[in-house]
Amino acid sequence: MRDLFRKRRMWKFSSELKKRYDVVIVGGGAHGLATAHYLAKHGVTDVAILEKGYIGSGAAGRNTTILRSNYKTPEGARFYDASVKLYEGLATELDFNLLFSQCGHLTLAHTDRAMFVMANRAEVNRLEGIDSRLIGPDEVQELAPSMYVGSDTTYPIMGALYHPPGGIIRHDAVVWGFARSAWEAGVELHPYTEVTGLRREGDRITGVETAQGTVEAGTILNCTAGWSSLLCDMAGVQLPITTHILQACVTEPVKRFLDVVVVSSQMHVYISQSDRGEFVMGSEIEPWTTYRMQNTLNFLQDLTRHTLELFPQLERARLLRAWAGLCDLSPDYSPILGRTEVENFHVSAGWGTYGFKAAPIVGKTLAELVATGRTPDLIAPFALERFYEDRLVSELAAAAVSH
Amino acid sequence: MSYVLTCPNCGPREVTDFGFGGEVTTRPSGHPSPRELNTYIYFRRNVAGPQREWWVHRSGCGAWFLAERDTRTNEVKWTALPEDAPGAATPDPVSSGEAR
Numbered sequence: 001m002r003d004l005f006r007k008r009r010m011w012k013f014s015s016e017l018k019k020r021y022d023v024v025i026v027g028g029g030a031h032g033l034a035t036a037h038y039l040a041k042h043g044v045t046d047v048a049i050l051e052k053g054y055i056g057s058g059a060a061g062r063n064t065t066i067l068r069s070n071y072k073t074p075e076g077a078r079f080y081d082a083s084v085k086l087y088e089g090l091a092t093e094l095d096f097n098l099l100f101s102q103c104g105h106l107t108l109a110h111t112d113r114a115m116f117v118m119a120n121r122a123e124v125n126r127l128e129g130i131d132s133r134l135i136g137p138d139e140v141q142e143l144a145p146s147m148y149v150g151s152d153t154t155y156p157i158m159g160a161l162y163h164p165p166g167g168i169i170r171h172d173a174v175v176w177g178f179a180r181s182a183w184e185a186g187v188e189l190h191p192y193t194e195v196t197g198l199r200r201e202g203d204r205i206t207g208v209e210t211a212q213g214t215v216e217a218g219t220i221l222n223c224t225a226g227w228s229s230l231l232c233d234m235a236g237v238q239l240p241i242t243t244h245i246l247q248a249c250v251t252e253p254v255k256r257f258l259d260v261v262v263v264s265s266q267m268h269v270y271i272s273q274s275d276r277g278e279f280v281m282g283s284e285i286e287p288w289t290t291y292r293m294q295n296t297l298n299f300l301q302d303l304t305r306h307t308l309e310l311f312p313q314l315e316r317a318r319l320l321r322a323w324a325g326l327c328d329l330s331p332d333y334s335p336i337l338g339r340t341e342v343e344n345f346h347v348s349a350g351w352g353t354y355g356f357k358a359a360p361i362v363g364k365t366l367a368e369l370v371a372t373g374r375t376p377d378l379i380a381p382f383a384l385e386r387f388y389e390d391r392l393v394s395e396l397a398a399a400a401v402s403h
Numbered sequence: 404m405s406y407v408l409t410c411p412n413c414g415p416r417e418v419t420d421f422g423f424g425g426e427v428t429t430r431p432s433g434h435p436s437p438r439e440l441n442t443y444i445y446f447r448r449n450v451a452g453p454q455r456e457w458w459v460h461r462s463g464c465g466a467w468f469l470a471e472r473d474t475r476t477n478e479v480k481w482t483a484l485p486e487d488a489p490g491a492a493t494p495d496p497v498s499s500g501e502a503r
Contacts, residue, residue: 229449240445242425243474288423291451291475296405298419331445387445388438 010176011183014048014190020216021188022046023370024208026195026231027223028053029060030171030356031348033178034363035221035370037094040185042371047187048217050210052194056175059225062293062325063356064248064270064282066261068105068166070125070132072117075381075393076334077128079361082378084165086360096177098169099275103260105166106143110155110266118161125163132163146257147310154309155266166261168272168280171356178363198234203343205235219344219370223362226291226326228349237340240387241328241350242289246282247299249322251314253277258311267306279314281307285327285353293324327352332392337362337382338375346370347384354395406477411484412464424457424467426450451475458482 022044025032028051036047051057067087069080091098109115118134125132140160141149149157183189190212198220199207207214222231226243258273268284283303286296300322308315330336330350335358337348346369348362365376375383381393409415426447431439448454454474459467469488471480481489 227451229447230451233448238442238446239449240447242447242449243451288418289426289449289454289456289474290477292477298405298417388441390437390441 010180011189014188017048017190017193017210017213017215018188021048022218023048023221024215024217024219025049025221025223026208027051027058027221027225027227028055028179028189028191029058029223029225030056030175030178030359031060031225031362031366032221032223033175033182034359035223035348035366036182036187036363037178037185038363038367039370040182040187042367044367044371045186047182048215049182049187049189050193050195050208051189051191054191055179055189056172058227059325059327059351059355060175060359061172062248062323063171064272064280065168065171065274065356066105066166066263066270066272067100067169067357068163068261069130069357070105070107070121070161070163070166072121072124072395073334073393074124074128076395077125077130079378079382080354080357081128081130082364083358083361086364087169090174090177090360094177094181096173096180098173098177100167100169101275102165102167103272104143105163105261106140106263107161107163108140108157108262108264108266109159109161110157110264112158114266115158118159121161130163131165132161135160135162143260144258144262146313147262148312155264168261168274170275174356174359178359195231195234198231198345200236200342203341205342205345217344219346221366221370222345222347222349225349225351225355226328228328228347232340232347232349235340235342235345237342237345237347237384239336239347239349239384240331241336243291244285244287244289244327244329245293245296245324246285246327246353247295247303247322247324248280248282249295249300249303250274250281250320251279251317252320254279254314254317257313262310264306264310267309269303269306269310271307271310278320279307279311279317285329291326293326295322295324331387333395334393335362335382336384336387337365337379338369338384340384406479408458408470408479409482410460410463410466411468411482411487412466413460416460416463420460420462422459422461424459427455427457427469453480
């Protein structure tokens with residue numbers, strides 16, 4: 001009985017940095033932790049994760065928890081589908097309840113053009129074996145009976161891309177599950193350890209400088225998302241990335257009346273109801289670059305106006321919180337994953353608004369790259385080199401944010 | 404955080420009045436290789452700190468102008484028409500293009 005009330009820690013932080021690690025992962029978010037988890041499966045456990053804030057303090061704890069794989073390019077769809085499949089088995093693998101609910105995902109179309117894009121995405125998705133199809137307003141209403149689909153609105157609903165395997169998951173649990181698993185395997189977690197510099201000699205990084213001392217590393221992974229450009233700059237690697245804020249908010253809990261994730265690219269809004277009954281809503285990215293994570297008034301105005309067009313019932317719901325996170329936008333809205341021109345310095349960057357969805361597959365593929373030295377086929381199209389060669393993988397119009 | 408920009412023609416306005424044109428970049432001179440051109444087109448410094456950038460007064464006079472803004476705080480140091488901007492020679496506005 002006493003055992004029930006014992007204070008149990010899921011992991012312990014390492015106090016001192018060692019002189020050297022086989023792998024140093026910069027960034028203690030979903031990507032960094034997932035990579036450590038999968039590296040352990042390859043037997044690589046001499047790993048340190050350096051995080052400048054607390055574990056999961058960046059985008060991993062600020063996203064709107066939506067998972068899906070209905071992307072526009074075959075490369076993207078294949079990649080995110082592999083991620084959703086890993087997510088499906090992740091609670092078992094991590095022995096941690098991630099509250100994954102594959103409740104279905106609706107991307108609303110309000111124009112002929114949007115219907116065309118949705119039809120295109122549905123075809124690409126089905127060729128990749130992904131459950132995704134175009135549906136009409138009647139079926140939209142059936143799936144979301146509480147949503148207003150009348151024609152007397154600013155943007156009447158013409159149809160939707162329906163993606164049944166999409167859904168929501170508890171994002172913090174994903175972070176905690178990966179952190180615990182990595183720590184149990186022997187990975188060192190170092191929160192509040194900011195990297196201040198990288199020592200580069202020729203084509204290799206020889207040292208990672210932090211306020212707590214300098215460490216040597218066999219391989220360094222940049223999993224810092226919004227801050228990727230800054231770390232890459234320390235390594236002398238240029239990125240085609242700009243950093244913007246993306247904002248979200250959550251209402252007080254209300255009785256359950258929405259069972260699917262609703263997204264509208266026209267209105268730049270994505271809405272879901274959490275297991276606690278709160279409405280979680282996200283909006284458009286701010287067009288200007290910034291590293292300051294603070295909300296804007298125009299975000300709240302636009303988001304609430306658009307949400308109320310779809311769900312007038314929320315008129316009197318109060319907002320509990322609003323927040324902003326950093327997004328690292330790449331020119332083609334596809335990630336930059338794998339090798340750089342520095343031999344032992346790999347990146348996971350350019351995620352824009354898709355990073356959280358990709359966490360397990362990033363971990364798996366990056367770990368494979370580090371452990372075997374070969375770039376997995378799945379991530380080959382996402383190499384940094386593609387921008388120098390002008391071979392883009394355009395995911396334009398595959399999300400609710402216009403970028 | 405929302406902030407206020409001062410249009411050199413119209414005066415202070417909310418940031419939502421303006422279009423963002425990205426950081427100031429330098430067009431490669433002479434006969435650049437495809438690699439140099441692609442670097443110019445896609446790659447950005449994306450600094451955390453003072454950044455010289457392009458803005459356009461979209462809901463106002465339509466003028467393109469330069470600003471220096473600290474991307475860590477969004478504090479705007481100055482705004483000026485290209486010919487009046489302090490410091491270095493003026494790059495061309497076409498290069499950055501009005502945000503995607």
